[in-house]
Amino acid sequence: MQKLSERNTYTPTDAPQVRSNCDSVIKQSCEVGTVLQNLKTPDNNPDEALTPRAQGEQDLRVPVIYVLNMRGEPLMPVGARKARILLKKGKAYVVKRTPFTIQLNKATGETKQRVILGVDPGYKSVGLSAVTEKKEVFSAEAQLRTDIPNLNSEKRMYRKSRRSRKTWYRKPRFLNRKIEKGWLAPSVQHKLGSHVKLIQKITKFLPITGINIEVANFDIQKIKNPDISGKEHQEGEQLGFYNVREYVLYRDSHVCQHCKGKSQDKILQVHHIIPRSQGGTDMPENLLTLCLVCHSKHHGGEIKLKVKRSKQFKSETFMSIVRWKIVEEVKNLGLSVNITYGYITKSKRIRLNLAKSHINDAFMISAGIGQKRSQSYLLKQVRKQNRKLFKGIRSHIKNTASRFVKGFQRFDKILFNDMECFIFGRRITGYFDIRTLDGIKISASASYKKLQLLENFQTLLWQGGVVSSHD
Numbered sequence: 001m002q003k004l005s006e007r008n009t010y011t012p013t014d015a016p017q018v019r020s021n022c023d024s025v026i027k028q029s030c031e032v033g034t035v036l037q038n039l040k041t042p043d044n045n046p047d048e049a050l051t052p053r054a055q056g057e058q059d060l061r062v063p064v065i066y067v068l069n070m071r072g073e074p075l076m077p078v079g080a081r082k083a084r085i086l087l088k089k090g091k092a093y094v095v096k097r098t099p100f101t102i103q104l105n106k107a108t109g110e111t112k113q114r115v116i117l118g119v120d121p122g123y124k125s126v127g128l129s130a131v132t133e134k135k136e137v138f139s140a141e142a143q144l145r146t147d148i149p150n151l152n153s154e155k156r157m158y159r160k161s162r163r164s165r166k167t168w169y170r171k172p173r174f175l176n177r178k179i180e181k182g183w184l185a186p187s188v189q190h191k192l193g194s195h196v197k198l199i200q201k202i203t204k205f206l207p208i209t210g211i212n213i214e215v216a217n218f219d220i221q222k223i224k225n226p227d228i229s230g231k232e233h234q235e236g237e238q239l240g241f242y243n244v245r246e247y248v249l250y251r252d253s254h255v256c257q258h259c260k261g262k263s264q265d266k267i268l269q270v271h272h273i274i275p276r277s278q279g280g281t282d283m284p285e286n287l288l289t290l291c292l293v294c295h296s297k298h299h300g301g302e303i304k305l306k307v308k309r310s311k312q313f314k315s316e317t318f319m320s321i322v323r324w325k326i327v328e329e330v331k332n333l334g335l336s337v338n339i340t341y342g343y344i345t346k347s348k349r350i351r352l353n354l355a356k357s358h359i360n361d362a363f364m365i366s367a368g369i370g371q372k373r374s375q376s377y378l379l380k381q382v383r384k385q386n387r388k389l390f391k392g393i394r395s396h397i398k399n400t401a402s403r404f405v406k407g408f409q410r411f412d413k414i415l416f417n418d419m420e421c422f423i424f425g426r427r428i429t430g431y432f433d434i435r436t437l438d439g440i441k442i443s444a445s446a447s448y449k450k451l452q453l454l455e456n457f458q459t460l461l462w463q464g465g466v467v468s469s470h471d
Contacts, residue, residue: 064137064374066205068095068103069110074207076112077137097455098413098462099138099377101205112207118366119213120345120358121195121326123315127358128198129365130206135372138206141358142379142460143437144194148187150277184321192322194381196329201460203335210336212365214345215323244282245270252289258298258305265291271298273307279314340365378463380437382411401428406448408432413455416446420454422461437463 065083067075078086083102086092092102113132120127124146130138163170184192202208248270255261256268271290274280288307290298297303330337348364349356359376403409405426412423416434421442425433430448435441 064099066096066099066101067092068101068205070104070107072103074203074205075104075110076115076207096205098464099205112209114209115207116366117199117202117206117208117211118362118364118368119195119199119211119326120361120365121214121319121323122358123191123318125358126195126198127360127362127365128202129359129362129368130202130208131363131366131368131371133371136363136368136374138202139359139363139374140377140379142194142198143381144191145381145383146279147383148190149279152186153277184325188318188321191318192325192329195322195326196333198379199330199335200333203333208335210338211330212338212340212367213327213330214342214361214365215327215339216319216342244284244287248284248287249289251284255289256291256294257288257307258290258294258303261291263291263293265293267292269295271295271305273305281314283313375464378437380461380463382459382461384459386410401426405432406430408448408451408453409457411457411461412453413461415452415454416442416450420463422463423451437461 063080064077065080066077067083069075083092083100086102086104087094091106091108092104095101095103115130115132115137117128117130117138122144124144126142126144128138128140128142129136199211249268254268256263256265268289268291271288272280272282273286273288276282280286288305290305294303298305327337327339345361345364349360352364352370354360354363363373405428408414408423408426410423410426413420414423414434419442421434421436423432424435427445431445432443432448432451433441434443434446434451
């Protein structure tokens with residue numbers, strides 16, 4: 001008898017779950033490949049997930065089914081037909097819906113092939129592809145979080161405000177924090193950890209025998225000035241200046257770049273063209289000299305600056321910092337790691353006439369040479385807790401709805417009009433903003449009565465059958 005997956009007790013009982021009736025159907029005598037229309041639950045129903053049934057414009061076919069042995073260790077994946085036979089004979093049961101994974105409840109042969117995982121690291125997105133000699137068995141693009149610098153700035157603002165209100169009598173302290181060797185900025189450390197966690201997740205359902213990782217070293221000065229050479233690399237544009245602010249003021253001739261001195265204001269300030277909260281840096285290309293009058297009017301929305309946004313090199317800097325740290329962290333997991341370079345990936349991709357994307361790059365990195373491709377997944381990282389939104393304490397934002405509304409919460413995977421999507425917004429009245437992970441809005445006001453819960457919220461969301469992009 002098929003084992004039903006356990007219900008997550010964290011989910012409220014009033015959530016309209018999809019009804020489970022797998023046992024009655026599995027007991028019926030039907031031929032392999034028959035479409036079982038009576039199944040109601042995609043979570044515990046193999047045929048509902050394995051049957052090529054179009055819902056809306058989404059193709060829900062699962063060409064690769066991942067298999068675990070009795071001990072929970074990964075085996076070689078199988079096709080939909082083989083998985084259906086194992087489930088009907090009671091030799092396996094469903095343990096995970098996305099990616100679809102079954103676990104055997106009887107001992108069997110554990111012959112494994114060589115499976116190579118290719119990793120295309122990135123600042124915003126990560127490409128992943130696992131291949132054997134004959135076919136690709138996993139393909140995904142993971143979108144990483146980019147809101148950590150803004151959240152840290154907000155936290156610093158609240159902490160500074162609280163200290164000025166609560167502990168104003170204390171003597172100010174500074175430079176009293178020891179920076180450990182190998183310290184990384186929180187945003188960089190999180191992205192580094194995300195790369196390692198993604199690899200760990202894949203090794204839990206695929207018997208990975210080796211990992212290929214692309215490493216890159218970007219010469220940012222060469223990108224800015226292709227003719228640079230020799231000692232000019234050590235003599236940057238800020239040579240001879242005390243700090244960045246002094247250089248920016250000198251570069252702009254100590255004149256406001258908006259009014260050109262017409263305001264007669266002698267107080268000059270350095271303005272970030274792209275705000276720090278939106279990913280801007282402190283590089284001179286992102287700084288502009290403004291007088292106090294123009295600076296205040298700009299932030300007040302009275303004037304708009306006619307300046308061209310400069311190119312930011314955050315992704316290049318990130319890769320230069322962590323390229324070897326990723327390799328070291330993965331080696332510490334006991335996995336065999338090989339490195340490759342971008343020019344090799346590019347030449348292979350051009351030879352096979354493939355479009356540039358994280359998924360295709362990962363396929364090239366994993367030694368893909370024309371194997372049959374598999375379905376691609378889109379993965380998206382989201383934050384686990386939003387105190388302002390869920391609790392409304394220590395915040396200027398008034399909390400209007402609890403975390404759970406009518407049994408649903410943000411980022412639950414649900415079924416709406418026979419289409420899989422996610423909850424991105426909720427109202428206390430029971431209406432939800434639902435979208436797909438690639439940004440397509442399905443409905444801005446969907447009633448909870450029309451929703452069916454498929455998967456509970458988790459910090460890594462999965463969606464199958466999407467087209468990859470490249471940042």
